[in-house]
Amino acid sequence: MNKFKLIGLALIFAGTLNGCGSLNNTLAEKSKTVEYYRIFDIQTDSDRATVINAASNGLGQNINSANESTPIPNFSTPPKQSGRFLLVNPFAGSNMASLAAANGVSLKVATCDGAVWVAQAIREIQDSSTLKLTSCLWQYENGYHLDVYASFNKKTGGIMQISRSMSDAMAVFVKLVVAITTLCTLSLDTILFRV
Structure with a gap:
């Protein structure tokens, strides 16, 4: 039974270190x-x-x-x-x-x-x-x-990555809005010309 506890503790410790490594990699500014x-x-x-x-x-x-x-x-x-x-x-x-x-x-x-x-x-x-x-x-x-x-x-990476990701997401959102607006305008023009 002690072997299983020891193996379990080792796995938890390894998982914790792996999680810290991922966090450190995310926070490392590159x-x-x-x-x-x-x-x-x-x-x-x-x-x-x-x-x-x-x-x-x-x-x-x-x-x-x-x-x-x-x-x-x-x-x-x-x-x-x-x-x-x-x-x-x-x-x-x-x-x-x-x-x-x-x-x-x-x-x-x-x-x-x-x-x-x-x-x-x-x-x-x-x-x-x-x-x-x-x-x-x-x-x-x-x-x-x-x-x-x-x-x-x-x-x-780094703390600034949060604001970079948000600004990237906003840029994608703006491009999407422009694309939808253009598509709707083209569709509206097509409909108006058919009438």
């Missing part, structure tokens, strides 16, 4: 960073200013702030091939780079040598996530190349 890139080939005869304006307007719809520059092109006629962004660590080989790497921080920066338009943009949601974008537009013989490099950092 930061996750994901990098990605996209390359768009824009084959058009449109002039440089038109394409730059379109890229700037598209970028502006999804960010909080941007720094844009339009350097003087280093060519008289567009080259046969477009350029590409390069990822560099401006602090490579320094103590700062070693310290950052030890703390899980990436110091990579996208460079856009030879681009006709460069934009550095940020979309930040306080205490939740940060999206950093670098956009490089190169002109070439067949049109333009738009390279976009992004670094997305999202905070999860």
